[in-house]
Each structure stands twice: as C-alpha cells, then as structure tokens.
Amino acid sequence: MTNSAKPRARAADKRRRLATEAARVLHEQGVERTTLADIARAADVPVGNVYYYFKTKDELVLAALSEHSAHLDELTGRLDQLPDPHDRLKALIEAWISQRETAARYGCPTGTLAVELDKRADGILDTEAGTAIRRLLQWAEEQFRALGLPDPDDLALTLVSGYQGMSLLTNALRDPDIMTRQGAHLLRWLDSLKDTDPAA
Template sequence: MSDAPLKSKQKRGALRRDALIQAAAALFWIKGYTGTSLADVAKASDVPLGNLYYYYKTKADLALGVANFFADETRALIESVSEEKTEPRARLKFLVERMRATQGKRLSYGCPIAAACRDFRETAPEASTRAGESFSLLIAFIAEELGKTGRKPSVALLKARHVIADWQGGIALAHGLQQPNVLAETYARMERTLAS
C-alpha cells in the first residue's frame, strides 16, 4: 500500500500551519494581538476557522507559533550571514545590511518582535519570552563575532546589547515620528559602532 496519500495530507497540513502563522504574524504586527481575532487569522490564511482549531487550540498557542517563527527566522538570518561572509567584521556589516532591508515595514508598523514581546506578555507569557529569544540570538551572534576581533567577552556583550538597543530605539523613534531618516541614521550608527 502506498503512503502517498498520507504524505500529501501531511504536506497540506504543513502548508496550512505555515499559512496560519504567516497570517497571524502579519495581523498581530499590523492590528495588534488583542485587535486580531482567530476568525481574522482564519480568513487571512484561507483556512476555515474550524480547521484552525485543529492546529492551534487557543490564541496563546497561535502566539507561541508566531514567536517560534520569529526565533526560526532570526536563526536563519544568522546562518545566512555566517554562510555569506567569513570575516567577523564583514559578517557584522552584512547583518546590518540585511536588517536595513526591512526598514520600510518597520517604519510603518514598528518592530514585530518587540510588539510580540509586549503584546503577548499578559495572556501568552511563554510566547512573549520565546519572541524575546530573537533579540538574545542577535546579541549572542554579534558578541561572538566581536569576540573574534579581539574584544573581551564582557566588552563584546556590552557592545552587542548597545547595538540592538540602538536598533530598537531607532525603529520606535522612526515609527513614532514617521521619519525614515531616523532609522537610516540608526543603521549607519550601528555600522560605525560595530566597525570600531
């Protein structure tokens, strides 16, 4: 007996799960976690609401799925930067370039990871913590690369935190003021900080 029907069903399930996560991530970012219903997510993903409950029993479960998506995307970013460049300073410069590529959406809606950390905290604390791991991953990567340039671990970690704090502050200020130059200045400052 062929297992092709089972594999096809599993593939459809994975596609639906991905569609739900993509839709939820976008809606939570744009409309906010509390402003988004499970019906909104089902509609945006073209997955019937009844089927959504097969994959995610609660909104908190869906929030955790989104937080896992953010952490996976951050890991993928770090891996692609590591594969693309070998020298630590080149990796850090390339990381900032990749972050800069998303500045348009961040100007419009702020940072989706920061929003998830904030919005999930009360009703989905596990998801909030998991979303925050994206920042931890970036800080650890930057600190490790700075360490390879001869920085003491404590100094490298401090500088890595400073860069991510500057990035998040730049996003918040640019979004609040609706001034793209604020974010452009932030990325330039991040590059200078990481190069020094």
C-alpha cells in the same frame, strides 16, 4: 506520494501557512486587535479549521514567535557565510536598514510583540518573545568575540539596543529616514571598533 501522505502534507502546509500569516498579521495589528478569523482569512484557511491546528490564540502567538525566530536563524545563517565577523555585523545593520519602511509602519516584529506580551499577566508568552531577542544578542556577541574585542556582551547589547531604539522611533514618528540615519551611525560605530581591534 502515498494516499495517506497527501493529507499529512496538506495539513502541514495549512499549519505552516497559519503560522506564517500569524507572524505577519500579529506584527501589523498587534495581539489584542487580531482575531483567529483575521489569521485564518490571511492564510486562506476556513476559520473552523484553525482549531484543528491551534487550540487557542496563544498557541498561534507562540507559532508566530517561532516564525520570527526561524527568520532570524535564516538571516544569521546567511550572514555566517561571510568570512569576516565585521562584515557579518555590517550586513546585519544593512538588513535592518532595508526594512525601514516596514519598521515605520509596524516597528520591530519581535520587539513590538515582546512589549505587548509583557503587559499580560501569565508571563509565558513574553518569555518566549524574549527568546528571539536573546538569540540575536548571542549571535552578535559571538561576532564581537571573534573580532577579539573586549566586553563582547556589552557591545552586543549596544548594537541590539541601538536597533530596538531606532525601530521604536522610526515607528513612533512614522519616519523611515530615522532608520537610515541611525543605521549609518551604527555602521560608523562598528567601523570605529575595528580601528581599535588589536587583530586588525
């Protein structure tokens, strides 16, 4: 690595650390309660350096939303390795259930951010928060369509609504068992759809 490449690599690493920690801290504390200093401390970056990478807190929120989208893409990319769309959808639900302890403490990362950002007047960040949820809906719709089921867009809405609902209740009641029980209900619902699949 050349001398000029090293500072660029260090800068990219700091920016990535800040974005990663912003995603985590904003999920845990919420946008309004989180300061740039909180994120800088979590990323082990001097607070004065944050402004070199992100001029405003909103830019850090956008970076956090991009991190959540990247995590979703990583998850769906792994699920796409499974040959059967029914198995992909089941694995998605099982991934949600595995996050029940986090959901009980903080809720769904994108869902909670979307709700909080919707209260703001500018209407820019909340649109970005909705992007990740739309991507999940589109991915789920593709799976239902691949199964040959009617109304795949409605089925995707039912699935993602079920997830958001169980995340909200799990968080509000601080009860991870809700995620387990409702996740099992979604799995049974998914199996019942397979029984009506004309290609099955």
